[in-house]
Amino acid sequence: MLKAQRNISPSQEKPKLLEVRNFSLCVSENFRLTDITFTLHANEILAIVGESGSGKSLLAQSILGLYGHIPKDRIFFNKEDLGALDKRAWCALRGKHIAYIPQDPLSALNPVQKIGTQILETFMLHNPKASRALCKQRLSEVLQSVGLDESFASRYPHTLSGGQRQRALIAMSIINNPQILICDEPTTALDILIQKQILELLATLANKSAIVLITHDLGAVAQIADRIMVMQCGKIIESNTTQEIFSNARESYTKELLDALDFSTLVPKAYEDSEVLFMQDFSSIAFRRKFWRNVPVCITHNVNLRLHKGEILGIAGESGSGKSSLGLAIVRLMAHRGEIRFFGKDVRDFGKEEYFSLCAKLGVIFQDPFASLNPRMRVGDSIAEGIAYHYGHTQSTQGVYEALESVGLDESFASRYPHTLSGGQRQRVCIARALALKPSILLLDEPTSALDKSTQKQILELLVRLQKDLDMSLIFITHDLDILRFLSHTLIVLKDGYVQESGASKEVFAMPKSAYFRNLLATHFWQDLG
Numbered sequence: 001m002l003k004a005q006r007n008i009s010p011s012q013e014k015p016k017l018l019e020v021r022n023f024s025l026c027v028s029e030n031f032r033l034t035d036i037t038f039t040l041h042a043n044e045i046l047a048i049v050g051e052s053g054s055g056k057s058l059l060a061q062s063i064l065g066l067y068g069h070i071p072k073d074r075i076f077f078n079k080e081d082l083g084a085l086d087k088r089a090w091c092a093l094r095g096k097h098i099a100y101i102p103q104d105p106l107s108a109l110n111p112v113q114k115i116g117t118q119i120l121e122t123f124m125l126h127n128p129k130a131s132r133a134l135c136k137q138r139l140s141e142v143l144q145s146v147g148l149d150e151s152f153a154s155r156y157p158h159t160l161s162g163g164q165r166q167r168a169l170i171a172m173s174i175i176n177n178p179q180i181l182i183c184d185e186p187t188t189a190l191d192i193l194i195q196k197q198i199l200e201l202l203a204t205l206a207n208k209s210a211i212v213l214i215t216h217d218l219g220a221v222a223q224i225a226d227r228i229m230v231m232q233c234g235k236i237i238e239s240n241t242t243q244e245i246f247s248n249a250r251e252s253y254t255k256e257l258l259d260a261l262d263f264s265t266l267v268p269k270a271y272e273d274s275e276v277l278f279m280q281d282f283s284s285i286a287f288r289r290k291f292w293r294n295v296p297v298c299i300t301h302n303v304n305l306r307l308h309k310g311e312i313l314g315i316a317g318e319s320g321s322g323k324s325s326l327g328l329a330i331v332r333l334m335a336h337r338g339e340i341r342f343f344g345k346d347v348r349d350f351g352k353e354e355y356f357s358l359c360a361k362l363g364v365i366f367q368d369p370f371a372s373l374n375p376r377m378r379v380g381d382s383i384a385e386g387i388a389y390h391y392g393h394t395q396s397t398q399g400v401y402e403a404l405e406s407v408g409l410d411e412s413f414a415s416r417y418p419h420t421l422s423g424g425q426r427q428r429v430c431i432a433r434a435l436a437l438k439p440s441i442l443l444l445d446e447p448t449s450a451l452d453k454s455t456q457k458q459i460l461e462l463l464v465r466l467q468k469d470l471d472m473s474l475i476f477i478t479h480d481l482d483i484l485r486f487l488s489h490t491l492i493v494l495k496d497g498y499v500q501e502s503g504a505s506k507e508v509f510a511m512p513k514s515a516y517f518r519n520l521l522a523t524h525f526w527q528d529l530g
Helices: 056-063 087-093 115-126 132-145 150-154 162-174 192-205 218-224 242-247 252-259 323-330 352-361 379-391 393-406 411-415 423-435 453-470 481-487 505-510 515-523
Strands: 016-028 031-041 045-049 075-077 098-101 180-184 210-214 227-232 235-241 275-290 293-298 303-308 312-316 335-342 362-365 441-445 473-477 490-495 498-504
Touching: 016 056, 031 056, 031 210, 031 235, 045 056, 045 218, 056 098, 056 180, 056 210, 098 162, 115 132, 115 150, 115 162, 132 150, 132 162, 162 192, 180 192, 192 210, 192 218, 192 515, 210 218, 218 242, 227 242, 227 252, 235 242, 235 252, 252 453, 275 323, 303 473, 303 490, 303 498, 312 323, 312 481, 323 335, 323 441, 323 473, 352 362, 352 379, 362 423, 379 393, 379 411, 379 423, 393 411, 393 423, 423 453, 453 481, 473 481, 481 505, 490 505, 490 515, 498 505, 498 515
Parallel strands: 045 210, 045 227, 098 180, 180 210, 312 473, 312 490, 362 441, 441 473
Antiparallel strands: 016 031, 016 075, 227 235, 275 293, 275 303, 275 335, 490 498
16 A cells, blocks of 8 residues: 555644635536535645546635635635735745646646746746756756656656656646645546556655645545545535545445446457457557658557457557557558458458448547547537448438437437537547447547546446447457456557557456566556455
């Protein structure tokens, strides 16, 4: 457990840093907080959990006064009433005494400024008279404390991995040694090895600061948090120690959140013998610009696999292992080398009409449901686009309604825009768009990584139902081993573009052959947390 890294003493002996008393806030009819009351002690990690839209991030930003004026006698920091602060006092507080790590590190960092410049900006704002030597020394210290060397100071955000960007944000937040660190979904969409590194870093930081951890990852919460606060519809419905929440939850909603961790109910239909995809010595190819020409570079190397009708193939591995590149090459969205056959026929032997028909049989659901839908197109138009292209406009309207119905959405969603939908609803729309052409093979690239656990399980249950009803073959790319353990029939594990494990999922999980996959299994927070 990561708690072993910390110097934990009873919370009664620690001073109160933050106290919230009956705080309410109404931003809009569906965006409000009601009677929020809790305390945060020094060196404590308080986890705030709940589904998307429950008010977790709204509460965190409200503590920092980012949603208008705070009423008096509601929020206290070090016994000081935050409702009495003026604008100058708020500027002195934010970033120095209470720091905030936003949810998406890529959008939170300025793409045209170097990492070192952005980290020092916070330090110089609160220490305007600091010398150049002191700034350089402090930058070096804070980078080292988050596990980055000094060379990262001169790099731009787009050159960093997801975990490195998250570390850079943490460095920016702790450079002034804040007493409270608010972390908004710090491990979302990161692979399990990077997740563990970030959680280990937060556990170390908790020896100096109190931490408010906002997350829907209850596996991470069990490892690191001292107390858990459960939110629903802007209210705190349950608050207790981590051990009590996991072993003796009182509220039915909390029990539902814990039940959403159990993927053992996902039982896909057994697949048939007929082969729909065959690959031998298959490599995905990217092109890198070198001087005046494009140079081909192998991303994945010599992959061999067979996919049968109704089979669910899982592709696992850490970030940068080549999972997405392999998937995109399979569905012809990326160049490749080697042999690949669809429905028994080599793709090189397909004529123009056959290839056009093949494209309709290959469906893709991309990783980010927010970015994969055109914000200017209505849901119905996005779904109808593919139907009209392959089958004509006459079938598009009925096809849209059938696709929406198949994923549990009514016809009214056809006239809505993506920004009016929740994360789970957007992902259902993406699935409906892919299913509209009735594909035989469906590629899913991290389809649940950005969703909370309850929504995640709903999407997975939907996919299992569709696999049973339509006899589709699924290629499921994810870093979540919990899902693959129960959902996939067969499994491929990649590292640096090479296959480390391949075979029936039960056998691969029971008797891993590679040291790499054994390390992944040891690292993962399995959800038998009781």
